[in-house]
Every structure is written in structure tokens, then in C-alpha cells.
Amino acid sequence: MSNISDENFDCTKNPTYLERHKRSLFFMPQCKNCEAIAICGGGCALSACENGSSIWDLDEGFCIHTKDALKFLIWDLFEKIDK
Numbered sequence: 001m002s003n004i005s006d007e008n009f010d011c012t013k014n015p016t017y018l019e020r021h022k023r024s025l026f027f028m029p030q031c032k033n034c035e036a037i038a039i040c041g042g043g044c045a046l047s048a049c050e051n052g053s054s055i056w057d058l059d060e061g062f063c064i065h066t067k068d069a070l071k072f073l074i075w076d077l078f079e080k081i082d083k
């Protein structure tokens with residue numbers, strides 16, 4: 001896209017930036033019914049693009065990590081409440 005030294009960069013006119021800015025798991029159909037949607041940030045757009053075909057694909061590694069983190073948080077809370 002650009003670099004930090006580019007004084008002429010205008011994010012409001014850059015198509016790559018504008019598309020990336022719209023990337024949200026709330027607009028991704030494959031995330032719509034995910035149990036971890038409340039703690040997920042949508043993963044890395046670059047990883048999604050490199051492992052899929054576009055930034056709108058899943059970042060599979062992050063998806064697995066977030067679901068595992070959710071399970072950990074739930075079971076950790078359960079164990080603390082159960083004591």
C-alpha cells in the first residue's frame with residue numbers, strides 16, 4: 001500500500017486500504033454462527049489471503065486458536081466457580 005514516510009498517501013482513496021478497513025468477522029458469512037465470535041478479532045487478513053484466495057477467507061490458525069482459547073476460558077471459569 002504505502003509506507004510511513006509517504007506524505008502523499010491518502011487512505012480514503014486507496015482501494016486496498018478501504019477493502020481491508022471493511023474486513024470484519026461480522027461481515028464474513030463463515031463466521032456468522034461461530035461460538036467464539038465475541039472474543040475473535042477476525043484473524044490476520046494477510047494470513048487469510050496467503051492461505052486462501054482473498055482477505056475475506058478465514059485465517060485458519062487464528063480461528064483454531066480463538067476457539068481453543070474460548071474453551072480454556074469457559075473451563076477455567078467453571079473450575080473456579082465449582083470450588
